[in-house]
Amino acid sequence: MSFAAARRRSASWLPPLVVFVAVLVLWEQLFLALDVKTFLIPRPSIIWAALGEQWSTLQRGLIYTGTEALLGLLAGVTLGTLAGLATARWATIRETLVPLGTGMSTIPIIAFAPIMINWFGFESQLPRITVVALMTFFPVMVNTIRGLTQVDPAAIELMDSYAASPFQVLRKVRIPNALPYWFTALRIAVTLSVIGAVVGEFFGGPLYSLGIYVTNQTGSFKYPNAWAAIVMACVLGIGLYLVAVAAERIALPWRRSEGSATD
């Protein structure tokens, strides 16, 4: 890694970080000067203090809600990928499933959360896991199918000219072609998973779960605590997103760097 490359790399995350810190400072100073009431929007320093105070509860909540998001994500992504792989093979099934999948992804699946609590009970994490799995399933399936089928026809012809088997075409052309689509879906799914888990908890869950904690603390006017829980949800979302981006970089190394043509 050359110095220039290292500088390019740092340059990509440095500006957003500077802006982020600047926003925090501005928020703090401006809200202090304007005397904005804490119940409206607390200042960062107040949220920070609440984070410290409630740390053990928030930490438990992060693990609890994070487990739901992660397990739901795992189930949704696995099933979505398998469904995509299976249906990409048969055009008729695909032609029914893609519009259905697209339609299904517009359904507010979160609305099923209370019904699922009815199915699995208040004690269980299953209602949220199921909601997250359903929410992430469709984008992953649709993008997997897209990636497997939207292949350069010339590449298929090339493989035909080599008398390649359908399995070889799948392995050497369709799957590598689908990977960028799949990782795009993964990023969407990761974002959806945290939303699904937290909002799903609004309808029921243990007191320390992030969703319930936010509603409870708001209900008892402890706004900084609610904000601290929201910060934890953000940490969860950003953390999962970064993992997805890192996985993409490792899996698609040919997309990582830019270079110029010679000749």
Place this chain on the structure above:
Amino acid sequence: MTDAATPTPSAHAATSTAGASTAATSTTPVVRIAGVGKTFGTETGGVRALDGIDLAIGQGEFVSLIGPSGCGKSTLLRLIGDLTSPTDGTVEVNGKPARRARLDRDYGMVFQAPVLMEWRTVAKNIELPLELMGYKKAERLRRSSELLKLVELDGFESRHPWQLSGGMQQRVAIARALAFDPKLLLMDEPFGALDEMTRERMNLELMRIWTRTRTTVVFVTHSIPEAVFLSTKVVVMSPRPGRVAKVIDIDLPQPRTVETREQERYFELVTEVREALRRKDGSAPVGDEAMDAALRDAERIRAEGLA
């Protein structure tokens, strides 16, 4: 390929000039096309792309198919490669039906676009057919490094396609087509997307490679100078429906070099091909704009053939 590294250029010149006139008749042709016709679409609204094509291509020949658009030259190439099948007649490659030849991997194909896999390095792209054919890793590596030298891209093996220029990408595609040492090389306007200067250099490159490998080549082009420069035989086709208008033997000496394009005979042959195109086309030789429009037409027909 293995014995091609040593032969002298004069030996090539002798065999190829002799081959151009006699190979097609004296030995079993590599490609034999008899009474071939091709209709796209349904019986009612069909487009007759090819009609009554008879053609034999001998061992070691370099045959160009040239003609205005809609003459079905690309379709004819794809029939030889069994990427589409004829409505009438038979296509034989190496004495067997085209389909059998494709399944036996008797030919390598180069398209107008390089069609490289962006996730593969240059070397891995060249090794793709070898992977499909179950070559061992060591053998694949040996072949790809040999071919990288042949197309003068050694040192680029671990680059990705997008790091190469158009001409370099097409050289990778040629190396890939030659990787498993096919008896026949099918090229569908391989340099059509390149600028004039790169194209001329690629023509020289191709001649150098062909002189070394002696692979039989069928080459589709819409450039008259390119066809004359490269070929031992130019097949002039006429459109709607596509027919063979004239077969012109190109008796320019081998190996073809930069000087070839300056020879009196070269210009005579260019004129001969141009006139053959004009005669069958009705009026004037096809201009660039007409050619472009017709090419788009051909692309459409091809796409329909694909669907």
